[in-house]
Amino acid sequence: xxxxxxxxxxxxxxxxxxxxxxxxxxxxxxxxxxxxxxxxxxxxxxxxxxxxxxxxxxxxxxxxxxxxxxxxxxxxxxxxxxxxxxxxxxxxxxxxxxxxxxxxxxxxxx
Amino acid sequence: xxxxxxxxxxxxxxxxxxxxxxxxxxxxxxxxxxxxxxxxxxxxxxxxxxxxxxxxxxxxxxxxxxxxxxxxxxxxxxxxxxxxxxxxxxxxxxxxxxxxxxxxxxxxxxxxxxxx
Numbered sequence: 001x002x003x004x005x006x007x008x009x010x011x012x013x014x015x016x017x018x019x020x021x022x023x024x025x026x027x028x029x030x031x032x033x034x035x036x037x038x039x040x041x042x043x044x045x046x047x048x049x050x051x052x053x054x055x056x057x058x059x060x061x062x063x064x065x066x067x068x069x070x071x072x073x074x075x076x077x078x079x080x081x082x083x084x085x086x087x088x089x090x091x092x093x094x095x096x097x098x099x100x101x102x103x104x105x106x107x108x109x110x
Numbered sequence: 111x112x113x114x115x116x117x118x119x120x121x122x123x124x125x126x127x128x129x130x131x132x133x134x135x136x137x138x139x140x141x142x143x144x145x146x147x148x149x150x151x152x153x154x155x156x157x158x159x160x161x162x163x164x165x166x167x168x169x170x171x172x173x174x175x176x177x178x179x180x181x182x183x184x185x186x187x188x189x190x191x192x193x194x195x196x197x198x199x200x201x202x203x204x205x206x207x208x209x210x211x212x213x214x215x216x217x218x219x220x221x222x223x224x225x226x
Contacts, residue, residue, distance in 0.1 A: 032212035043200045043217025044153070091213055098213050099169070100145070100153040 004088045009105040018075045020104050022088030025069050031091040033064060033071045034098065038085045044100070047086075048073070075106075083108045113137055116201050116218035123191055124226050131186045131221045133201030142184040143215065145200040146170060153200065159184060191225045198222050 006022040024033065032051050036044035048055055050062040050071070061074040075082055085103040114135040123129055135142070140161040145153040145168075155168030159178040173195070174188050184203075188195055202215040 034212065034214065036215075040149075041198070041220070041222070043202070043220050044215075045217070046214055049212060049214060098215060099155065102152045 003099075004090060004101050006086075006088050006101065006104045008102065009107070011107050011109065012078055013109050014079055015077050018078050018082075018106060018108075020073045020075075020086055020088075020106070021070060022073070023070045024088070024090045027068055027090050033062065033068075034089045035060070035062065035071075035073050036087045036089065036100075038087065038103070044087060078106075078108045080108050080110065082106065114201065114203055114216050114218040116199075116221050118221060119219060120222050120224075122224045122226065125190075125192055127191050129188050129191055129223070131199055131201075131223070133184045133186070133218060134182050135184075135203040135216070135218075136182060137203060137205065137216070138181060139203035139205045139216075140181065141204045141213070142178065143202040143204075144168075144174075144176060144184070144186050145202065146172065147198045147200060147220075149198070157186065191223075193225045196223060196225050 004022050004024045012018045032049050034049045035047045037047050038044040048060050048062045050064050052064050055062045063072045085105050087100050087103040089098040117132045142159045144157040146156050147153045154170035156170050156172040157176040159165050165176050174186050176186050178184055198220050200220045201218040204213050204215045
């Protein structure tokens, strides 16, 4: 079972860059790293996905070192609306599905 | 935006009633999932399906059952609802063939179930 570890919570202020790091020591060779965002009472929403090096989209950047045992989600200039839970996932090789952990609860303050 | 729908969005029901939570997707995805999530807690996978006539139990033991007769439809049924079933139920689907080693899931809006 590919397991991820990430901080339980983080605090930030509006306008700051936030970096959330996730460790996934047992990631399989072919597996991608996927990040989701979840607001209260809503389903998780896909943010970004990557395999190695750096991926950037209009929402975030994802940095993955060469050994792929960790990844860092970077949110530039956060706002209050970025307050949410962020999940880092890798494939569960056994059932070929993603497994959600407890996520990182990000609180952005004015 | 993903086209995955859940009905009802909210349901309040008495103990002992049979209920079916509906989930449908129009993306032609083979894989579908049901998660259970209590407020402020993590998601727990309770059922999933690889395709038509395929159903599997997830990590969290659940008294619910599912069926997959059509690709687009993945209903969840509770034969006899109890207060312990009060929770949010989230349905998701994915197309694992889009990227090998990746499984991007698209979630519905959820059903918030309250059993009195």
